[in-house]
Amino acid sequence: MALIRTKGLVIRETYVGEADKILTLLTEDIGKVSVSARGARKNSRNSYGTQILTYGQYILFKGRNSLILDGCDILASFYDLANDLERFTYAAHMIEMASDAASDDQTSARVLNLLLHGLNALNKGREPLLVSSSFTMKLMQICGYPPHVTSCVSCHEKELDRIYFSFSKCGFACENCAKTLNDVVPITTGTAKAILHVLCSDNPGVFGFNLSPENLKSFSDISNRYIADRFDKKYGKLDYLKEISQAAYHMGENL
Ligand SMILES: [Zn+2]
Numbered sequence: 001m002a003l004i005r006t007k008g009l010v011i012r013e014t015y016v017g018e019a020d021k022i023l024t025l026l027t028e029d030i031g032k033v034s035v036s037a038r039g040a041r042k043n044s045r046n047s048y049g050t051q052i053l054t055y056g057q058y059i060l061f062k063g064r065n066s067l068i069l070d071g072c073d074i075l076a077s078f079y080d081l082a083n084d085l086e087r088f089t090y091a092a093h094m095i096e097m098a099s100d101a102a103s104d105d106q107t108s109a110r111v112l113n114l115l116l117h118g119l120n121a122l123n124k125g126r127e128p129l130l131v132s133s134s135f136t137m138k139l140m141q142i143c144g145y146p147p148h149v150t151s152c153v154s155c156h157e158k159e160l161d162r163i164y165f166s167f168s169k170c171g172f173a174c175e176n177c178a179k180t181l182n183d184v185v186p187i188t189t190g191t192a193k194a195i196l197h198v199l200c201s202d203n204p205g206v207f208g209f210n211l212s213p214e215n216l217k218s219f220s221d222i223s224n225r226y227i228a229d230r231f232d233k234k235y236g237k238l239d240y241l242k243e244i245s246q247a248a249y250h251m252g253e254n255l
Helices: 079-083 084-099 106-122 128-142 187-200 212-231 237-254
Strands: 003-016 022-027 032-037 054-062 065-075 165-168 172-173 183-187
Touching: 003 032, 003 065, 003 084, 003 106, 022 065, 022 106, 032 054, 079 084, 079 106, 084 106, 084 128, 084 212, 084 237, 128 172, 128 212, 183 212, 187 212, 187 237
Parallel strands: 032 065
Antiparallel strands: 003 022, 003 054, 022 032, 054 065, 165 172, 165 183
16 A cells, blocks of 8 residues: 655545545645545544644545545644634635645645745734735746736836736736726835735745735735636635624624
């Protein structure tokens, strides 16, 4: 029986029957895989390493229909994030994007590395919106969709007095070209620098900068729309946080 050893992060756990789980592992070597964890809901030995947000060295073997978990050494757990609804929701949002981006083994390894650094930044108390927005922009670069940021994406002018971001052209645009494009937003120098920083940095530096609240909002809006356009998908997990904060605000009004 050939064993497969791979480092991976549990990005989903699904209960099956009364005793088993199916894990989705994002791995360093074999991409994103489903793994059957037999007895993981009953036996504490079998449940070891099967919790979502666990990073470990997993030992698997090939069953008739699926990979089967044989053992695990836990290397890190980010499950403490579950104690904080806001951070856990951001983690779930990043995991959803990472899962969509993990298209092949090589991309998956880079996505996993970015995700581990992002979760670590969340764990260390970094601003969650900055972490998830930076994660999103870097993820787009890893997937082969880096926005064009070294000149105007349309006329290639390098000196940009005012900077716009074009979603259809995928990059910065000058003021003249912005007038001819109908999907541009003006951005500040601070927001442009944030995008440049993320694209030019390696982990963990991707998450190592600060932004004013206005620039962070703009950076976040651009990152979210950029991935939604590229993946043709609306990511809704963060909307839940907005609904909660609005509900709390209205409850406060009625006190
Ligand atoms: Zn231009």
